[in-house]
Amino acid sequence: MPILSDKIKEILIGQEPTEAAFKEVGVAVQSEIDPASDLNGTAEYRRDLIRVLVPRSLALSLERAKKGS
Structure with missing residues (x-):
């Protein structure tokens, strides 16, 4: 779910x-x-995943924008 954060x-x-x-x-x-925990991952795992995936x-996105693709 997308979020908008000030x-x-x-x-x-x-x-x-x-x-x-x-x-x-x-x-x-x-x-x-x-995030919720379920069979695929705990809430803690999902928070850690977000911390890693957002910067990536x-x-x-920046790289692609610079290339114009």
Whole structure:
């Protein structure tokens, strides 16, 4: 489910798109979500996964935007 977060917008707006900024966003998203546990993973695992995947997806999106694809 998509979320809209003022905290995350504050981190990104006016900042250079750096690895450090993307990691900061990952940590912020991790603190703002409340995933459910089920047979496929615990809530803690999903929060950790978000912390890792958000920066990766932002970096990939930036790379693709620079290439124009």
